[in-house]
Amino acid sequence: GAGVSQSPSNKVTEKGKDVELRCDPISGHTALYWYRQSLGQGLEFLIYFQGNSAPDKSGLPSDRFSAERTGGSVSTLTIQRTQQEDSAVYLCASSLTGGGADTQYFGPGTRLTVL
Amino acid sequence: KQEVTQIPAALSVPEGENLVLNCSFTDSAIYNLQWFRQDPGKGLTSLLLIQSSQREQTSGRLNASLDKSSGRSTLYIAASQPGDSATYLCAVYLGGKLIFGQGTELSVKP
Numbered sequence: 372g373a374g375v376s377q378s379p380s381n382k383v384t385e386k387g388k389d390v391e392l393r394c395d396p397i398s399g400h401t402a403l404y405w406y407r408q409s410l411g412q413g414l415e416f417l418i419y420f421q422g423n424s425a426p427d428k429s430g431l432p433s434d435r436f437s438a439e440r441t442g443g444s445v446s447t448l449t450i451q452r453t454q455q456e457d458s459a460v461y462l463c464a465s466s467l468t469g470g471g472a473d474t475q476y477f478g479p480g481t482r483l484t485v486l
Numbered sequence: 487k488q489e490v491t492q493i494p495a496a497l498s499v500p501e502g503e504n505l506v507l508n509c510s511f512t513d514s515a516i517y518n519l520q521w522f523r524q525d526p527g528k529g530l531t532s533l534l535l536i537q538s539s540q541r542e543q544t545s546g547r548l549n550a551s552l553d554k555s556s557g558r559s560t561l562y563i564a565a566s567q568p569g570d571s572a573t574y575l576c577a578v579y580l581g582g583k584l585i586f587g588q589g590t591e592l593s594v595k596p
Contacts, residue, residue, distance in 0.1 A: 413589070416583040421582075430583070464584075469582065471538060475532065475579075479529040
């Protein structure tokens with residue numbers, strides 16, 4: 372596709388359930404990023420992939436959060452035992468190389484609501 | 487720790503006005519600075535990227551400047567239009583991550 376796509380667009384789950392969020396980056400982009408946008412915290416970095424490796428996981432808020440990327444393309448963000456404070460919009464972005472001249476292109480986001 | 491601040495938090499102007507949005511950051515060791523636009527319920531759209539070695543970038547009615555030494559960037563919007571109404575976010579790139587400001591919510595009245 373022409374842009375970054377994310378699925379699902381909306382997810383409602385019950386507290387304690389696990390959820391998986393998917394990101395398809397722009398074809399050929401080696402760098403992939405996950406961010407979270409919530410009312411109280413603004414936009415926060417979660418994790419960065421260069422190829423299939425994650426050199427920076429510093430933004431993951433707890434060990435309930437994990438992410439992987441396979442084939443240098445699709446990435447999945449998994450949240451285990453969801454809590455109400457996990458409710459937010461999860462945004463994925465990709466860039467060509469991850470270098471300083473790169474623009475990050477964002478997907479439309481997945482809105483997660485934990486009841 | 488890098489912190490990014492945007493002033494004002496909200497701005498309302500009549501159509502046709504020129505306006506300036508401000509962004510400041512605490513650590514000058516950045517790779518680049520990017521300005522984004524976010525419409526309600528939507529993702530982010532990149533507007534301009536200024537590399538750390540550059541002073542400004544222009545695209546149409548938009549002009550962004552960067553002063554690393556003072557830790558400041560401005561986004562200038564000329565001849566504002568109602569379609570410019572959105573939240574504008576600045577972000578500094580540290581290599582591997584963007585650190586975002588809280589945004590300026592702009593409303594341009596017809």
